[in-house]
Amino acid sequence: MLAQKNTTSKFFKWSEEREATPQVKKLAKEVQDQVELMTNKQYSMFDALKYMEMEVVGMAYRVKVQTNEEEYIHVLIFYGVELPAKIVVFEVWEDKSLTDPLLIKD
Numbered sequence: 846m847l848a849q850k851n852t853t854s855k856f857f858k859w860s861e862e863r864e865a866t867p868q869v870k871k872l873a874k875e876v877q878d879q880v881e882l883m884t885n886k887q888y889s890m891f892d893a894l895k896y897m898e899m900e901v902v903g904m905a906y907r908v909k910v911q912t913n914e915e916e917y918i919h920v921l922i923f924y925g926v927e928l929p930a931k932i933v934v935f936e937v938w939e940d941k942s943l944t945d946p947l948l949i950k951d
Contacts, residue, residue, distance in 0.1 A: 857901060859898070859899045859907065861897070862947050862948075863895065864894070865909075866896075869893050873891065873892075873908050873920065874891060876920065877891045879933075879934040880918070880920055883934060883937050888913070890911060890914075891911075892911045894910070894911055895909040895947060896908045897947050897948060902926060903924050904924045905921065905922070906920075906921070907920070907921055907947045907948060908922060908947075909941070909945075909947055916940075917942060917943055918937055918938060918939050918941055919938040919941050919947055920934060920936075920937050920938075921934065921936040921937075922934055
């Protein structure tokens with residue numbers, strides 16, 4: 846039997862990092878409550894700046910969000926295709942900087 850390799854990179858690939866569009870900014874605002882529950886913090890600022898996307902069964906987004914003048918987080922969001930569409934936050938990475946890339950490459 847052949848050893849299985851991780852082949853997801855052949856089928857699912859993140860886009861390049863881009864400036865956040867109005868739609869991504871809106872999506873980030875829609876998940877702010879979920880992020881605040883996950884981090885146990887309240888954010889007075891929650892502005893999406895950059896994002897990457899990957900088409901799966903729905904869309905996955907990695908979004909860089911500014912939470913105050915010098916603090917940033919990265920949020921992994923899944924936007925489902927079933928109706929009504931579900932928006933779920935899967936992971937939040939705190940203590941990020943403006944220059945941290947959204948995706949760490951191996």
